[in-house]
Amino acid sequence: MIRYTFFILLLTLSFPSFGQDNAETIFKKASEKLFLTNMEMTINIKETGKNKQVKEKTFHVLMAKFGMVEKTKTVIQKPIRAEGVTIVITKNPKKSGLIEIFTPANGKIRKLKATPQNMDRVGASSPISNYTSMDTNELYVKLIGKQQLDDKPNYLIMVTEKKDTTGSKAEFLIDEKSFRILQIVSYDSSGNKSISNLSDFQDISGYKGKVYPMHIVTKSMKDGEEKDIKVLSLTPRPDVKEEDFKILSAKN
């Protein structure tokens, strides 16, 4: 009887941590499925503004990780008048991040601190990387429950950054079988909600099990702004070097 009671007690005490492990494992598996670094892609974004006006942009994006430092280089291809505008984002966990912007029309380089606001905006082309590229030790991950999407059961996991004090969070809907992230519901510090639906997953050749969503639709529930992001091409670039992220050729 004592042994039986002890077993029940042990089971009860360890129950929350089972759940925790489970959530973290699911989230980690889902994150690891995504191919997020050392790659090159061309993306097309169709932005629909508050007044239903539409703007189309095309970017060439290069992403790589050099030790702890993550770099992303975005070069605007369209609209034509902004062609060549280049943005290089450097994320360094030990230092504050940096955004460098090059405008070919005047050959000038502008540097900005990588504030969350600026990062959000510049990183808007890939909303999936906000939490998935982070170490799960830096995150609180909690399994909220299960939710159906297209009649298929999915895990619903809530993720917050441990050092975040603003109240930002995200809910990930993860396919129970494939561990693909199908939907991300993000809440900013003011509680404003935006929903990203991920689809058209493509296997990355040479990286078994790794996938990337080729179609992402993000909608802001506050103002109705919508971004329809289509990945036109995606190539793994294990050969990418730090020099590739240098902003070259100034007018003067």
Added chain:
Amino acid sequence: MQDKIINYRLPIVVSAIVITVLSLFAFPRLKVNATVDDYVPNSIQNKVHLKQLDSIFGGNKMIMVMLQKEDVVNAATLNRLSGLAKDLGKIKGIDRVISPFDAQEPSIEDGVMSVHPFFNHIPDNPVANDSLKNRIVANNLTSRFFSEDFSLVSLVLVKNTQTPDKIIEDIKLVIQKHPGTEEVLIGGMPFIGYSIAGNIQSDLMILLPIAMILMIGMLYFSFKEWKGVFMPFVIVAMSIILSFGLMAFFGWQISLFSILMPIMIIAIGNDYSIHLIARYQELAREDETLSMKQICRQIYKDLNRPILIAGLTTISGVLGLLTHTMVPAAQLGVLTAIGIGFALVLSLWFLPAILSYFKPKRTIKHEKTKKSFINRILNLFGRWITVYPKQLVLISAFITAISIVGIFFLRVDTNVESYFSGKSEVGRSTRLINEKLGGSKFISILFSGDVLSPEVLKRMEYYEKEILKDPAVGHVSSPATMIKELSKGFYTPDEKGYNQIPDDAGEIYQLLEVFSLGGNEDAISQFMDYNYENARLMISLKDGSNSAVKHLLKTINALTKDDSNVQFTAGAGLNEIELADMVVSGQIKSLIFAMAVIFILLSFVFRSPKAGLLSSLPLSIAILVLFGLMGLLGIAVDIATALTSSIMIGVGVDYTIHFLWHFKEERAKGFCHKEAVLSTLETSGRGIVINAVSVIVGFLPLVLSSFTPLKFFGALVVISITTCLISSLLIVPAIVILTKPQFLEKK
């Protein structure tokens, strides 16, 4: 007819009560609409342009939240403002919060330009505060939130177009959660709209009972008999209920104008019953053998025609408001006319029917012989008229001539900011915004085409400089200002290009694209649309008065007349300008309509156009005196005061009708002209004076209104009715004595 009224008195009383009760059931459907812009028809050009601007740039209704203290640059105040900015942004319906904490400050680090938030940290010592003040003054994006003397700091909340002005209540709740030593003031058009709605309700709740109490007091003072109080009171109350019931039934909303409706019915609607009660007392005093039923038959027989004519002319005058282009003014005309019409029917049928159930009050002897104050005044009038008729006409002509001079000083002002007294919350916040923060009312100039070309932007820059010279203008901003500011992030102060519009359209485009990528799309969308096809120059007004805005419009038109990129100038401030033009044209149209109807009606009743002219004379004098006084005293014609003349015509003509009617009867009895005047003044004169006093007393509570135009309206009605009364009892009799018109003789 008088027999039928007495025979069917019960069905008459029951029917009137049933109609009133049915009207009461519609009350829960009544709604308040305080948005002054809604009073303007949708077809007017500025409203069409405003809609176009809204579709391009989104809603632009701004609410300002201000903290006021001797010196706002200190940690406690700025932290409170920061907390407010954060929490106010969470309110549903607020699209965005623009605050000094969004401002950025460019600096050079490691030889390369870098931009940081202006308020990286909030200092907490006096020395650092002084240095912060210097930085604020040097930074255009931050300084616009502070007053020059640092006694005021503000936040701008951009309200969603669909969100009602009631959102102010949520804002107030958030403010309560952030207590502090600073006074918090709210400003901007949505706050004005919200305050108007609140004040309409409180005005109705306060002014209506006051008007009723004053009416009861006046009636008791005049008749010294409860029947004389009860009957007019019940008739007026039933008429008001019917009008509000119909308002709900038609789906019309309570507007600023609607406050006038019950007041007008109280003031005008009891006139007919007053004449009937006065006649009942006369008959009861003259012949003690008469029963109440006989008296009731007699008062109907004696007065039904003059009362009917007076009622119809009043209704015509009030219906003059139908010609008004502003829908709520026309609705006011319809509802008041129906209310007065119901009061007229109730006075002629319901009053004798219900009065017949009571016993007549027999006046004791000494009351019979004692002359009342009113009669003593009327005797004095009689002496003047019979002895100095020419002099009276000349004096009135002289006063009218002086009034005509005053008309030249008359001005029109429909600025909603002037609806509130300077001491009210709205008045204070509006004054502070206008004096210290450059104003909260905006007008925009829309540019279309290649709006990012350096030529167009340089033209905008030139317009900005020129428009800023106008004393009514607070701030002017455009994409030109923004692009110049952006250039500071790419060029050092000693470089060519710093704080300048680039010569290359491609560079301008790239500056904007980069700015947009930096999370500033909201800032861009204030001035440009999504694809940079349209842009606007925004002008804030620190003086929104009609004359100031009209002058500014002239300047803008002269500046931009040859600019093919300029599409139009529009703004909420301009709605009021068009409103002013509508008020003036509405005023003229309703005056002509009412005067024409009265002229035709009285010419027909007395079978002579001379009667029409003579009846119009006191009104014409009163109109000229009214507008002359307004001009001389600096009282502007606005949406409320503009209604005064129509109401005065409707009400004022009654006195002349009653006088002429009774005078004709006296002449028929064989009295000479002078005797007939004296006799008419002694009999009908009393009813006319009580009638006029009741109107004056009815409108008097309006001077307690929360709205300045309604206060002036109340005062002006008092002045104009007094003028009408004096004209009817002095000038008309004097002219009658001098001209001896044929239409007043028995044929």
